[in-house]
Amino acid sequence: MFRSIGKYSKSFFLKLLVGIIILPFIFWGMGDIFRGGNQNVIATVDSEKIGTQEFINYLNRLNLSKIDRKEISNTDLLEKILSDYIGKIIVNHEIEDLGIKLTDRSLKNIIKNDQTFFKDNKFSRTEYEKFLLTSGLSAPILEKNIAEQEKKRQLLSYLSQGILIPDFYVNHEYNKENQIKEIHYVNLKSLYEKPIKENEIKEVYEKTKDLLVQEFKSFNYIKLSAQTVVGKKDYDEAYFKILDSIENDILDGKNFE
Secondary structure (H helix, E strand, C coil), rough: HHHHHHHCCCCHHHHHHHHHHHHHHHHHHHHHHHCCCCCCCEEEECCCEEEHHHHHHHHCCCCCCCHHHHHHCCCCHHHHCCCCHHHHHHHHHHHHCCCCCCCHHHHHHHHHHHHHECCCCCEEEHHHHHHHHHHCCCHHHHHHHHHHHHHHHHHHHCCCCCCCHHHHHHHHHHHHCCCCCCCCCCCCHHHHHHCHHHHHHHHHHHHHHHHHHCCCCCCCCCCCCCHHHHHCCCCCCCHHHHHHHHEEEEEEECCCC
């Protein structure tokens, strides 16, 4: 699979395609004409079509420097970006086809065992939050990136098994080819033809009214921003020192108030 990606990236078709894409850069840079919603298909992976606008959105997320944008028509940078983008889509297809998944529990274990977030030889929530702040990342984005990297690692580990077919793949193919599904259904025709009496409705309600109660919960929270904690916008050493103190208070069992 990965050999085919490299071969595809060096093909005449891709070079011609990149040449066509570069034209707007030559005449308009990253101007409105290139961002204007051109929906031409620039590549197809299996049955998934990659539109020009989709690729432009990906380019914008890369935050290319002004120099890269200016020189993109004179280098093979755009070709490399397109090849990399197509490669990522192919890898995601392989991960999906093989059913490689990462549970929330597994993701939690990966994060808790990452020494980047350790303090005194154990996981520290404060160190985790500090990493998010200094990296400019939100927790969902970081956890999504970790999950994607772990699934890619599992895919590469699976592919590196060589000619020895692992049990995982054998079971996957066997289950795919020999699926047996048992379907249970209820024929509602008899229920709809028979009118429901008022006393029957009350009887069902009395038996199930505990299930019809909505439960509301209230909670208190405080936003521990730098402005709230130390009275200024910078996340400096004083801020993280207070955060450490708060974490210790929580571990000591002190209440929220």
